[in-house]
Amino acid sequence: MTDADFYLLDVAHPIVITVTIGELDDALKSLETYGNYLRSFNAATSTIADEPEAGSETVLSIRLTIGGDLDPIWTLASDRAEAVGQARFLTWGDRTRIAPTRIGALADNNLAWRRGSVLNRISDERPEMSAALADAARTARATFGDLAETQLGETLRIVEKTATELGIPIGDGLKAMLDTHSVSFSGGTIALHGSDGVPLRALGIGSTRLLLAGLQRKAADQATLILIDELEHGLEPHRILRLLGSIGAKEAAPPIQAFITTHSPVAIRELRGDQLFVVRKTAGRHEVTVVGTGDATQGTIRLYPEAFLAPTIVVCEGASEVGLLRGMDLHRAAQGEQSLTAAGVAWVDAQGVSKIYGRANAFRSLGYRVAVLRDDDAQPEAADEDAFIASGGALFKWRAGCALEDELFRGLGDQGVQNLLGRAVEFLDADLVGEHIQSASNGQHTYAACVFGLSTELRITLGAAARSKRGSWFKSVTKMESVTRDILLPHLANADETLRGTMAALEAWMVRGD
Amino acid sequence: METEIDLLAVERGTVTAPAGCGKTHLIADALSRHTGAKPILVLTHTNAGVAALRGRLERSRVPASAYRLATIDGWAMRLLTWFPQRCGHDPDILSVTNPRNHYPAIRAAARGLLAGRHINDILAASYDRLIVDEYQDCSVPQHEIVVHASTALRTCVLGDPLQAIFTFAGPTADWERQVKAEFPDAGALNTPWRWINAGEEAFGRWLLDMRHVLIGNGSIDLAAAPANVQWVRLDGVNDHRIRVGAGSRQAPGADGRVLIMADSTNPTGQREFAGQIPGGVVVENVDMRDLVVFGERFDLTSATLVDHVINFAGGVMVNVGATAMCQRIETLRAGRARNPPTEAEAVALRFCEAPSYAGAIELLETINAQGGVRAHRPAILRGAYEVLNACRGAQSATPAEAAVAVRERARLIGRPLARRTVGSTLLLKGLEADVAVILNPAVMDNRHLYVAMTRGAKQLIVCSANQHLVPV
Numbered sequence: 003m004t005d006a007d008f009y010l011l012d013v014a015h016p017i018v019i020t021v022t023i024g025e026l027d028d029a030l031k032s033l034e035t036y037g038n039y040l041r042s043f044n045a046a047t048s049t050i051a052d053e054p055e056a057g058s059e060t061v062l063s064i065r066l067t068i069g070g071d072l073d074p075i076w077t078l079a080s081d082r083a084e085a086v087g088q089a090r091f092l093t094w095g096d097r098t099r100i101a102p103t104r105i106g107a108l109a110d111n112n113l114a115w116r117r118g119s120v121l122n123r124i125s126d127e128r129p130e131m132s133a134a135l136a137d138a139a140r141t142a143r144a145t146f147g148d149l150a151e152t153q154l155g156e157t158l159r160i161v162e163k164t165a166t167e168l169g170i171p172i173g174d175g176l177k178a179m180l181d182t183h184s185v186s187f188s189g190g191t192i193a194l195h196g197s198d199g200v201p202l203r204a205l206g207i208g209s210t211r212l213l214l215a216g217l218q219r220k221a222a223d224q225a226t227l228i229l230i231d232e233l234e235h236g237l238e239p240h241r242i243l244r245l246l247g248s249i250g251a252k253e254a255a256p257p258i259q260a261f262i263t264t265h266s267p268v269a270i271r272e273l274r275g276d277q278l279f280v281v282r283k284t285a286g287r288h289e290v291t292v293v294g295t296g297d298a299t300q301g302t303i304r305l306y307p308e309a310f311l312a313p314t315i316v317v318c319e320g321a322s323e324v325g326l327l328r329g330m331d332l333h334r335a336a337q338g339e340q341s342l343t344a345a346g347v348a349w350v351d352a353q354g355v356s357k358i359y360g361r362a363n364a365f366r367s368l369g370y371r372v373a374v375l376r377d378d379d380a381q382p383e384a385a386d387e388d389a390f391i392a393s394g395g396a397l398f399k400w401r402a403g404c405a406l407e408d409e410l411f412r413g414l415g416d417q418g419v420q421n422l423l424g425r426a427v428e429f430l431d432a433d434l435v436g437e438h439i440q441s442a443s444n445g446q447h448t449y450a451a452c453v454f455g456l457s458t459e460l461r462i463t464l465g466a467a468a469r470s471k472r473g474s475w476f477k478s479v480t481k482m483e484s485v486t487r488d489i490l491l492p493h494l495a496n497a498d499e500t501l502r503g504t505m506a507a508l509e510a511w512m513v514r515g516d
Numbered sequence: 517m518e519t520e521i522d523l524l525a526v527e528r529g530t531v532t533a534p535a536g537c538g539k540t541h542l543i544a545d546a547l548s549r550h551t552g553a554k555p556i557l558v559l560t561h562t563n564a565g566v567a568a569l570r571g572r573l574e575r576s577r578v579p580a581s582a583y584r585l586a587t588i589d590g591w592a593m594r595l596l597t598w599f600p601q602r603c604g605h606d607p608d609i610l611s612v613t614n615p616r617n618h619y620p621a622i623r624a625a626a627r628g629l630l631a632g633r634h635i636n637d638i639l640a641a642s643y644d645r646l647i648v649d650e651y652q653d654c655s656v657p658q659h660e661i662v663v664h665a666s667t668a669l670r671t672c673v674l675g676d677p678l679q680a681i682f683t684f685a686g687p688t689a690d691w692e693r694q695v696k697a698e699f700p701d702a703g704a705l706n707t708p709w710r711w712i713n714a715g716e717e718a719f720g721r722w723l724l725d726m727r728h729v730l731i732g733n734g735s736i737d738l739a740a741a742p743a744n745v746q747w748v749r750l751d752g753v754n755d756h757r758i759r760v761g762a763g764s765r766q767a768p769g770a771d772g773r774v775l776i777m778a779d780s781t782n783p784t785g786q787r788e789f790a791g792q793i794p795g796g797v798v799v800e801n802v803d804m805r806d807l808v809v810f811g812e813r814f815d816l817t818s819a820t821l822v823d824h825v826i827n828f829a830g831g832v833m834v835n836v837g838a839t840a841m842c843q844r845i846e847t848l849r850a851g852r853a854r855n856p857p858t859e860a861e862a863v864a865l866r867f868c869e870a871p872s873y874a875g876a877i878e879l880l881e882t883i884n885a886q887g888g889v890r891a892h893r894p895a896i897l898r899g900a901y902e903v904l905n906a907c908r909g910a911q912s913a914t915p916a917e918a919a920v921a922v923r924e925r926a927r928l929i930g931r932p933l934a935r936r937t938v939g940s941t942l943l944l945k946g947l948e949a950d951v952a953v954i955l956n957p958a959v960m961d962n963r964h965l966y967v968a969m970t971r972g973a974k975q976l977i978v979c980s981a982n983q984h985l986v987p988v
Contacts, residue, residue, distance in 0.1 A: 028554060031641030034584060037598035040638055053602045056633040060641075082600055 003072045013070040020079055022050055022063045025226070029096055031060055038088060039063075039078040052081040064092070098122075102227030102261075103218045105211050112214050113203045114193035121194070124220045143180045150178035207236030216248045218258065226258045234266035242268050251277065267307035275300050280310065280368055291368055298360040299367075305350070309365065312348035314512060317362040319376040322406045324351045325479040327375070329486025330509065336487075340513065347512045349375075351479075359386035366393050373398060373511055377405040398508045401500050407476060408465030410490060413501025416454045418493035419464065423452055425485055426468065426475040434473065442467035521703045523647060524549060526672040529702025530651070530695055533674050534727055535970035536710030536720065536948070540569065543647060543674070544576045547583045552644045557669070558585045559662070560649040561682065563802065563927040566590075568946055569649065584643065588658045589619060592626035595635075603629045620686075623657040630664035639668035650946075651675030651695060653682040659689035663698050673699050678731055678966045681942060710948060714973035719744040723970055730962040736985040738978060750981040759955050759979050763793040763936065768974055773933050773949035777968040779956050780940030789955070790892040790938040791834040799939035799947075800895045804923040806831060807899040811919025814903075816871045822864055825876050828900065829883045832893040836883055860886055873904045894934070899926065941967045951975040962987035 005013055024043055031040065042051045042058035054060050065079040077089045092100070103112070103120050112120045115128070122128070151158065158176045165172045194202040203210065211230075218228045228249060234242050250257040251273060264270065270278060278293040293299060293310070302309075309315045318324045327349045331342040352358040358374055359382055365372045373396035376382070391397055400409035411419055426435050436449035443463040452460065468475040476482050494505060520538075521531055523546035533539035543558065550556055560566055570585055586594070593610060596603045605625035609618040629635065648654070648662050652675035662671065677691035689695050708720025722742050729736060738747040748762045763776045776796070778786040783801075790796035810828050815821060823842045830838025845864050847853045857865060863882045867875040880900065884891060891897045899922045906918040913921065933949060941964045952972030957965060957980050965987055969976055978985065 026641070028641035031638045032554075033594075033598065033635075033638055033642040034555075037594065040598070040635075051601075053599045054635050054638055055602065056636075060637055 003068060003074065017068040019066045020063055022061050023100065024059045024061045026060060026062060030062060030100070035093060036062060036078065038083045039080045041080055100227065102229045103214070104229040105214050120214060120217045124217055146180040148177065154178045208241060211236060212241060212245050212248070215245050218249065228258055228260045230260060230262045233262045233264040233269050239268040242266060243272055246272055265311055267311065270307035270310050271304055275303055278303065282369055293368060296364065298364045302361050302364045309348040309350050313346040314371040315365050316347060316349040316373045316375055316512065317352050317358055317365070318349050319352055319355050319358055321351055321479045322477055322482045323375045324349055325482025326406065326486045328479065329483040330491065332487045333491040342512055345513050355380045355382050358382055359390055362390050362395060366390060366395050375508065378403055379405040396511050398504060400504065404465070405469055407468035408462070409501060411461045411465040411468065413497045414490065414493055415496035416456055418489055418496065419456060419461070421489045421493065422485065425489060429475060429481060430473060438467040438470040439463065442470065520705055520707065523672050526702045527670050528666065528699055529672055530699040531672060531674045531702050532704035533676050534705060534724060535676065535679060536708055537705035538707065538709040539674055539705060540572050541709065542705070543649060544573055544578055547573060548576060548578045550582045550644065554642065554644040555581060556583045557643040557646045558583050558649065559588045559591055559646070561587060561653040563587060565650055565946060588654065588661060589622060592622050592661060595626045595629055596622060599629055599635065602632070602634050620657065623661060627657055627660050627664060630661060633667065636668040639665060643669055645670040648673040652677050652680035652688065652691065654689050655686040656689050659694060671699065672702065678727060678963055679945065681945060681963050681967055710973050716744055716974055718742050726969065727966060730966045730987065733962050733987055738980065738983050738985065744974060745976045745978065747983065748977055748979045750979055752981060760792050762977050762979050763789065763796065763953050765977065767951045769950065772951065774936045774951040774953060775944050775947060775949040775971045776936060776938045776953040777941050777944060777955060778938055779959060780942055786938050787893065793936055795935040796892055796938055797934040797936065798893050799937050799943045800893065801943065802927055804896065804899060804926065807896050807923060808919045810900055811903050811915040814915040821871050822868050825879055826864065829880055832897045833884060833889050833891045835888040873907045877901060877904045895926070944971060947971065948973060951977065953977045955979050957985050959988065
């Protein structure tokens with residue numbers, strides 16, 4: 003604990019953390035012990051009343067207060083006890099019973115019989131070793147015996163001589179023996195070891211954490227709380243799943259309550275929407291929102307778990323838009339500007355115009371900053387889009403009736419269009435590109451005619467040809483990524499106002515992070 | 517001694533327990549067998565009952581973790597303290613400065629809390645079961661508290677309708693119509709253990725027979741009683757002298773104890789009677805009124821303080837001659853006395869010159885040490901010493917406050933019986949001795965009579981003009 007743990011370093015305002023716990027076992031509901039502190043929680047209204055009430059769950063509130071003296075003070079919190087100046091905390095027994103097991107970075111404390119170790123919770127057995135250990139110490143002393151004398155003979159003689167010279171009576175025959183105090187055993191002396199004698203705390207981080215989570219599950223009838231910081235720390239994806247399974251994440255009636263932080267899409271994909279909470283800081287406050295189990299939401303979790311980890315999400319109509327954003331990201335990085343990912347932007351592929359708002363509204367309802375980037379050749383449900391915009395979502399789309407390819411061929415300057423054609427030829431070949439152009443213009447235009455000074459009509463034709471049903475030119479994440487990075491953005495300065503405007507607005511929205 | 521009924525097997529019921537048939541043992545036995553993690557809640561009626569039961573449980577080495585013991589009212593007050601909003605009471609009632617109004621309000625608030633089922637889960641989590649002793653003394657609101665609590669807890673109530681003599685807290689719950697309607701009959705004790713253990717089983721059996729007679733409001737023929745029952749005949753002329761003689765009889769055994777049931781309407785008469793029999797002491801009412809008055813009127817600046825202390829001494833000890841001593845002090849102080857002061861008078865004079873709490877203690881002790889003087893109200897005298905000592909301390913209280921504190925403490929501690937204890941049936945109920953003396957059965961109803969007759973394990977001495985005891 004240091005001053006730096008206080009909000010804005012202001013130690014005059016104590017840190018106060020109040021946690022209310024329910025599903026109390028009988029000892030925690032004892033009138034005689036906690037009568038002044040028992041409260042009630044009404045699940046229907048999500049409110050806590052200071053006293054028990056019929057139809058509500060009986061709960062206890064635990065409060066940690068840290069003032070300027072940095073001394074943590076744990077108390078039970080109730081208004082009525084506070085009113086009469088009473089304060090007490092859980093009894094030692096109750097405290098150890100409900101104390102959550104924390105699986106943090108250093109979890110090896112739990113692999114020895116130490117105070118608070120999970121090993122003490124999975125059964126009532128305790129190592130009663132003090133007598134045996136004391137015996138071992140005595141034996142060690144006896145075995146060690148005079149062994150040191152031969153090695154330390156000279157030192158002993160010097161000490162003896164000096165003492166004699168100074169007239170200090172130390173008796174004859176100075177000895178070097180094992181110091182009894184150095185052979186002492188403290189708590190935690192008994193630890194788990196493998197068959198090869200290697201202590202289990204030497205296991206890898208991931209294995210240690212996995213084992214502890216499993217043990218905690220076994221101890222669930224005693225301690226029902228577990229805290230896991232950075233679930234994925236040290237674990238391969240398949241072991242993340244194992245760990246979640248071992249603490250009962252997949253069981254209908256969860257055996258323990260786990261508070262887990264994660265930044266892993268693997269973990270998110272594996273959990274149900276009602277098990278996931280998004281923690282977000284808005285206007286100086288932290289808010290925790292449950293993700294929820296609506297169909298659109300649950301599907302979105304499974305498909306785009308990464309997106310849940312970013313504050314800003316762009317829902318793209320298809321792979322081309324995703325490629326566009328990736329290209330933009332690379333371009334910005336190459337220009338020495340802040341990359342989009344660094345700005346906290348994630349993008350998802352809605353895979354079709356009809357699915358855009360199912361995704362976008364799901365994210366929006368969880369409070370994410372969400373934008374939709376779509377073509378305008380096909381329209382989504384107007385009501386869905388209106389609702390999205392009304393909820394504060396941002397919409398970016400190409401000019402009326404245009405898909406991304408149309409937009410590029412309409413908006414870029416002649417050099418840009420030449421480069422697009424060149425790239426198309428690279429991706430396909432010149433004959434095929436020519437065929438597409440002829441087919442799209444009913445034989446009126448040819449590849450050779452596409453030179454500088456393109457008419458609007460020809461540009462429209464090229465847009466249509468690029469989207470050819472028989473082989474679209476740029477429709478993949480990779481292709482559009484390279485097109486954006488190499489052609490669109492380098493030539494954007496010479497593009498028409500509409501394309502420049504849309505791109506600038508999109509980029510500004512993503513980077514601004516408002 | 518084996519128990520006839522297993523209280524731990526009673527899920528919901530009433531056990532009828534005649535006097536001396538091992539009810540307390542039954543409870544102690546059940547509690548000592550209780551091994552669950554949660555304690556059994558044991559409620560009884562009076563603080564004296566709590567003290568007696570606690571003493572008994574401690575002597576039987578019942579682990580304190582096995583039970584929680586309280587009066588019904590005390591437990592109700594704790595509920596109010598724990599859940600003030602839900603009870604919705606005026607906080608002032610917990611001060612109990614106005615018992616006549618406050619206790620009923622406390623019971624009503626606790627009943628409301630329990631009736632609302634607000635803490636049913638908490639009760640079930642806190643206690644293994646509920647046992648209520650002395651149930652015959654439960655007022656109707658107290659009965660309702662227990663009934664509501666029984667929706668969350670297995671409940672067994674014990675008592676004896678024939679010993680229901682507390683009626684000052686309002687009407688008690690009717691044993692047949694109200695108590696047994698809620699808590700079905702779980703049996704009655706019928707082995708007179710108190711008398712069997714005293715080697716007087718026949719006497720005990722006769723008392724059980726008489727119990728049935730008294731339930732039917734019949735009369736008791738003293739001539740037909742076993743030898744343990746002695747009829748001391750009043751002649752209408754020397755009644756007081758005869759009663760003093762009866763009260764002075766030696767109890768069998770070296771330290772046999774005698775309980776003397778006097779006229780409950782005449783506390784002064786009880787005190788005088790205690791003063792007149794060897795070693796007689798008065799059992800005090802829980803309000804310890806005379807101690808409180810002593811504290812309230814004890815004022816170090818008062819000119820008449822010495823008289824107050826001497827008169828108090830005269831009230832709690834016999835043969836003090838308080839009036840004469842007060843006059844002697846006045847004479848001595850005026851320098852008109854012919855005889856030199858006695859030791860007690862000398863202490864009193866020094867107390868007049870320099871009044872202090874320590875001086876008052878010294879004066880009371882010196883008076884008590886005089887020949888022929890003895891305390892027949894030792895509880896009040898002991899209380900006075902405690903009050904005066906409390907006032908000497910660093911965080912000294914006023915004598916009035918100290919007196920109230922001492923009284924409240926005394927409520928919670930049982931006192932060993934003196935050799936001869938005088939009191940009313942109300943105050944002596946729940947106590948037992950070798951010999952019971954009834955001074956005036958003619959004023960007693962069947963319940964008082966039954967309580968009085970069952971106080972002695974070896975002898976019953978009845979002072980009566982009539983061979984037949986007829987309940988009023």
